[in-house]
Amino acid sequence: MNHVLDADVVILGAGCAGLSLASRLAQAHSAVRVVLVDPRTSYQDDRSWCFWRPDHHDLSDLVSARWSAWRFSDATDRAALHRVAGLSYQYIRSIDFYTRAREQIAAAPSIDLRLGVAGGAISVVGDHLLVQTTHGPLLARDVIDTRPRQQGAIVYQSFVGVELHSTAPHGLDPAEVTLMGSMAADAIGLRFVYALPLDQHRVILEWTRFGATPTPRAQLLAELDTVVNAHSLGDATRVRTEGGVLAMGLVPDSQPTLPGVVFAGNAGGALRAASGYGFLRMQRWAQACADRLIAGVPAVGHPPEPWARATLDRLFLQAIRRHPERTAEYFLALAEGVPPASLLRFLSDGARTSDYARIIGSLPKRPFIAEIGRRTIYSPPPATLRPAAAMPAAGSLPPRVTLTRSEAAS
Known part of the structure; x- marks a missing residue:
């Protein structure tokens, strides 16, 4: 029986990984027919993607801020300040990345992004794959699945963040990012602040906890408020918030996979187990996968760790x-x-x-x-976990997060 393909490749999930692959195929003017489906109907500025790179690279025009130094400290003000010649810590706003990728995809006649469409079961039909979606089935040669999966992990990194705009200078050094500030540990695990001063009046503050189970968002928000108020930023304008739970050290997937189906994105192993960094790893995978597809070779998932x-x-x-x-x-x-x-x-x-x-x-x-x-x-996946321990009393949190203050604020 002859089957007419709807696409050469169906990508399930149009987040960072899916958009990265599709945009690279679009930039290469590839003839590979791609359909991306994602249940979201719009994109928000919901992520802060950071990494170390030289100042000039293929995404450098999307970088909103750079820092030449990065700091670690504990709750006793014991600190280490790092610099590496030729490299800076760089920040890309997710909305800028989403917008650019969507513009590139829209200009590529062979790539179709379908929002508001959820992917479902995948089955084999002859030599091809049939993907069920909420808007009907799709028949393809390859399927790249970047959807989140309910996987257990060794440790969970739970975080919430807020971008603040203050009238007065916030007092943090705009040349330094605090990667892990005021680190302290309790029975739940590690807690620390991540601070990205965008300039003298704008800063992103994130509060993070590591633990064997995810920390409830309500607890994280309450603790973040303590940090914000400790820096006299309670009256600052809250521009946006972000947050999530990163599963670090995923349970190996023992389920057999169908021929032609590969996995990418966070659930496919893109997150670095020991740190939670994943953006550049997704970019490297996207380029390698795009090169294969353009050459007529089947898609490849995120590679296993050495x-x-x-x-x-x-x-x-x-x-x-x-x-x-x-x-x-x-x-x-x-x-x-x-x-x-x-x-x-x-x-x-x-x-x-x-x-x-x-x-x-x-x-x-x-x-x-x-x-x-x-x-x-x-630990089992977050959806099946009991809530973490109740929020500690305010006195158990650092009374003030220790961050370097700039000359202008001193």
Whole structure:
């Protein structure tokens, strides 16, 4: 029986991963016929994507802010300030990325973005794949599934953030980003502030917790309010909010996959297990997958982690889970004991053997050696978890988040 294909490739999910692949195919003027479906009906400024790069790269015109230095600190004001020559920490607003990608896709006659359409079951029909959607079935040669999946993880990174615009200078140094500020740990796990000063009057503050279970959003919002008020920013205009739960160290998927179906995006392994960074990893995958499709080769999913990286990340996450009260100690040990260039290469997937040696050498040996022979422990997916412990009393939070103040505010 002859089947007429609706597309060469169906992409399920038009978030960062799906749009990245489609926009690269559009830029290459590819003849590959692509249909993207996503249940959302519009795009919001709902993410802050950050990474380290030289000032000039293929997405540099989308960068809203850059910082030449990044800081780690704990609740006692013990701190480490890092710089690496030729590299800066850069921020892309999600709405700018979405807008650019959609413009490129709209100009490509072979690519069709269908919003308000949810993908469903996938089945094999002859040599092709049939994808059920809320607007009818689609027959394709390849399917790239970037949809979120209910997967358990070793540790969950829960966060909420707010972009604030203040009339008076906010007092943070616009040349420095606070990656992990006022780190402290309790029975739940690590907590810290992530601060992106966009200029002297605009700042993004995010409050983050690591734990064996996701932290309820209401708790995170209450704690974030404490941080905002501690910096006398309670009267600042709240421009937008963001938040989410990152599953770090996903349960390996034991379900058999259909031939021609590959997985990408966060659920496909794009998030770095030990850090939660994923944007550049998605860009590398998107380029590799686009090159294959243009060459007439089947699509490829996000690649598996190299053994050394996967092993070290697993041991690190297991130690965090088993000893949550020591998590701040572990991160500050990395910040203080590993040269900035080595730590940056590790966080950016470019670690050398010598970098791994420095990482291992900086951490306390006993808790990590103990994890080598242990079975990995996962928590079930967030939807099936009980809420985390109740919000601690205000006195258990740092009375003031310790962030570097700029010269203008002193």
